[in-house]
Amino acid sequence: MTGGAFDALAAILLIPIAAAAVLALLPGYRVTSRLNVAACLLTMLAALSLFVTDRPEPGQYLLVDDLNIVFIVLNTFVGFTTSVFSASYIAHELETGRLTPTYLRFYHAMYQIMMFGMNLAFVSNNIGLMWVAVELATLTTVLMVGIYRTHEALEAAWKYFILGSVGIALALFGTILVYMTARPVMGEGNDAMVWTLLIGRAAEFDPALLNVAFVFLLLGYGTKVGLAPLHAWLPDAHAEGPTPISAVLSGLLLNVALYAVLRFKILLAASPQAIAPGPLMVTMGLTSLVFASFMLYRRRDIKRMFAYSSIEHMGIIAFAFGMGGPLANFAGLLHMVMHSLTKSAIFYAVGHIAQVKGTQKIADIRGLTESHPGLGWGLVVGVVAIAGLPPLGIFMSEFLVVTSTFARQPLLAIPLVFGLLVGFGALLLRLGGLAFGEPSGGLGKSHASYAPMYAHLALVLAAGVYLPPPLVSWFQHVARLLG
Amino acid sequence: MGDIVFDIAHMLAGGLVLVSFMLLYQDRLYALLNIYALHALMLTLSVAWQAFSQAAPHLYVTAAIALVFKAIVIPVALHRIIQRLGIHREIETVVGVGPTMLAGMGLVALSLVVILPVTPEGDPLAREDLAFALSVVLLGLLVMVTRRNAVSQVVGFMSLENGLVLAATGAKGMPLVVEISVAFSILIAFIVIGVFLFRIRERFDTVDIGALDDFRGERR
Numbered sequence: 001m002t003g004g005a006f007d008a009l010a011a012i013l014l015i016p017i018a019a020a021a022v023l024a025l026l027p028g029y030r031v032t033s034r035l036n037v038a039a040c041l042l043t044m045l046a047a048l049s050l051f052v053t054d055r056p057e058p059g060q061y062l063l064v065d066d067l068n069i070v071f072i073v074l075n076t077f078v079g080f081t082t083s084v085f086s087a088s089y090i091a092h093e094l095e096t097g098r099l100t101p102t103y104l105r106f107y108h109a110m111y112q113i114m115m116f117g118m119n120l121a122f123v124s125n126n127i128g129l130m131w132v133a134v135e136l137a138t139l140t141t142v143l144m145v146g147i148y149r150t151h152e153a154l155e156a157a158w159k160y161f162i163l164g165s166v167g168i169a170l171a172l173f174g175t176i177l178v179y180m181t182a183r184p185v186m187g188e189g190n191d192a193m194v195w196t197l198l199i200g201r202a203a204e205f206d207p208a209l210l211n212v213a214f215v216f217l218l219l220g221y222g223t224k225v226g227l228a229p230l231h232a233w234l235p236d237a238h239a240e241g242p243t244p245i246s247a248v249l250s251g252l253l254l255n256v257a258l259y260a261v262l263r264f265k266i267l268l269a270a271s272p273q274a275i276a277p278g279p280l281m282v283t284m285g286l287t288s289l290v291f292a293s294f295m296l297y298r299r300r301d302i303k304r305m306f307a308y309s310s311i312e313h314m315g316i317i318a319f320a321f322g323m324g325g326p327l328a329n330f331a332g333l334l335h336m337v338m339h340s341l342t343k344s345a346i347f348y349a350v351g352h353i354a355q356v357k358g359t360q361k362i363a364d365i366r367g368l369t370e371s372h373p374g375l376g377w378g379l380v381v382g383v384v385a386i387a388g389l390p391p392l393g394i395f396m397s398e399f400l401v402v403t404s405t406f407a408r409q410p411l412l413a414i415p416l417v418f419g420l421l422v423g424f425g426a427l428l429l430r431l432g433g434l435a436f437g438e439p440s441g442g443l444g445k446s447h448a449s450y451a452p453m454y455a456h457l458a459l460v461l462a463a464g465v466y467l468p469p470p471l472v473s474w475f476q477h478v479a480r481l482l483g
Numbered sequence: 484m485g486d487i488v489f490d491i492a493h494m495l496a497g498g499l500v501l502v503s504f505m506l507l508y509q510d511r512l513y514a515l516l517n518i519y520a521l522h523a524l525m526l527t528l529s530v531a532w533q534a535f536s537q538a539a540p541h542l543y544v545t546a547a548i549a550l551v552f553k554a555i556v557i558p559v560a561l562h563r564i565i566q567r568l569g570i571h572r573e574i575e576t577v578v579g580v581g582p583t584m585l586a587g588m589g590l591v592a593l594s595l596v597v598i599l600p601v602t603p604e605g606d607p608l609a610r611e612d613l614a615f616a617l618s619v620v621l622l623g624l625l626v627m628v629t630r631r632n633a634v635s636q637v638v639g640f641m642s643l644e645n646g647l648v649l650a651a652t653g654a655k656g657m658p659l660v661v662e663i664s665v666a667f668s669i670l671i672a673f674i675v676i677g678v679f680l681f682r683i684r685e686r687f688d689t690v691d692i693g694a695l696d697d698f699r700g701e702r703r
Binding site: 142158 | 597598600601602606609613616617620624627633636640643644647650651654655656657658659662663666670673674
């Protein structure tokens with residue numbers, strides 16, 4: 001059955017590429033948006049089939065293991081639901097003339113190339129290839145952030161581009177340093193960049209050079225995770241691009257960069273003399289959390305507010321992985337999955353809200369639960385979930401992060417809990433104005449399908465109430481891998 | 484490996500750092516572009532020398548890309564863009580020349596302090612190349628933060644990237660070097676096209692990044 005698994009792996013990469021080529025050529029919105037959904041669905045099925053087929057042997061370039069399979073399945077699932085959301089969102093953008101058919105063709109092709117880049121980053125076994133894949137995914141999102149070609153959109157894209165490029169450059173320098181560390185042990189050539197081979201002999205590497213390499217990799221990929229103080233691109237990019245792109249940026253692309261950091265963290269952990277990568281991640285994570293929580297209060301733009309909330313949650317996740325140990329890693333993984341699902345659901349809601357109200361300004365949106373009950377209550381559930389209230393999934397993962405911190409480093413728990421509470425207050429404060437009271441703004445009906453949003457929220461709720469034991473044991477296994 | 488081989492590699496890489504310093508104090512856009520072309524030329528020589536001394540013919544491809552694309556095509560294209568845009572010839576700097584140069588020296592010292600103790604003694608060529616490469620990267624970052632103008636930020640980024648190519652070619656036998664330099668060329672082409680897009684947008688009247696500071700998306 002190795003053949004079958006290889007086919008699934010190839011399908012995850014080839015379907016998006018083929019779809020991108022076809023979508024770039026086909027005119028007509030109805031056909032292309034459905035084709036986009038179909039391609040994403042097929043990719044997701046291929047990703048799910050990785051669970052049942054035998055894994056291929058790790059090659060020079062590609063790899064499937066217990067860690068990245070979680071990321072791939074999450075990635076293709078959110079990619080699929082976002083494509084469903086995007087189909088109804090984009091129809092509205094065409095009607096209002098914000099996008100022309102030519103740009104739409106470009107948009108769909110870019111969407112598939114981005115999916116390809118992210119999937120490639122997850123399955124790559126070669127640190128050079130991983131870098132190229134992350135760069136590809138970044139470039140396509142830059143183009144999509146600027147797709148409206150307004151003053152603000154181009155500026156946001158430019159800022160994202162410059163900061164993202166600097167991040168990418170630092171990550172490449174780190175990658176080169178890892179190669180130089182490995183070369184005396186592994187010999188010249190490709191072997192010294194293959195992750196599975198590196199991890200086997202990491203103990204023999206020169207620890208000092210490996211430390212420097214990790215600092216560059218953390219700063220470089222950390223820029224793309226959106227960790228403070230390297231987060232400046234993130235709010236603009238989320239606020240000015242099309243909302244489906246905000247959803248994939250928050251839900252998926254940040255995870256890609258985080259995954260890259262985790263891979264190198266495992267490598268460092270395998271080298272006993274190297275510095276512990278944990279404290280660095282804990283510091284950056286806490287800084288992001290506290291900083292972003294305070295920034296939540298001053299937001300006037302709804303998409304920008306949830307972008308800051310993404311920084312906050314990436315901070316929590318980086319903190320959890322930085323703490324390390326089975327419980328904190330488990331909590332970090334769970335939190336990452338829950339955040340991806342919840343935040344993309346919120347962006348689906350926000351996308352439709354911005355369309356019916358014709359504005360993204362928080363002050364101009366009121367009483368959503370009265371004027372648009374379907375959307376309004378969806379937003380309420382989403383925000384309650386992201387703020388960390390029970391019984392939803394994020395409450396559980398945040399609870400686990402906090403308890404594991406209390407058990408091991410009680411002092412660190414103080415800023416953690418403080419940041420969580422500050423962010424919690426800001427979100428609920430804004431939610432009150434958005435969802436309740438006298439309705440204002442456009443009262444037009446939305447014809448969009450809310451299915452993707454409710455599907456995500458249902459999953460988050462289900463996870464908060466009951467986690468299936470196979471999933472728990474899988475996550476526990478991955479958490480042990482993360483060290 | 485003979486001493487002369489090492490000395491020449493050392494000289495070329497050191498030359499790249501010197502040219503990076505020259506980038507720091509240019510106050511006219513055209514002069515900045517000319518110095519950048521010189522920067523790319525130094526990189527070409529350095530990479531070609533590495534290709535020769537490591538007997539790695541594929542590195543000649545990287546050298547050729549550096550020569551044709553970075554030393555000729557990009558500077559010429561940016562020249563024409565500046566001409567068409569008619570943007571001010573003077574570059575607004577955030578910090579004066581004196582403090583910038585001092586900061587640059589500090590960064591070079593920093594990269595020597597960071598890299599030299601942690602790299603193996605046995606491989607002086609790779610070791611010093613890496614220290615120089617990190618200096619070029621940090622100086623490129625310095626150019627990016629001390630300039631307010633989009634074109635000169637692009638130049639800063641490109642010089643930073645030259646430092647990365649230097650590091651990659653100095654790492655003996657590193658795979659994917661050619662592919663990475665091609666990927667970076669595509670990235671730079673995108674940036675230049677981006678600058679060009681700024682121009683064709685008629686609502687945009689400035690390529691000055693300072694204008695971006697006004698924008699936080701929070702205007703009522």
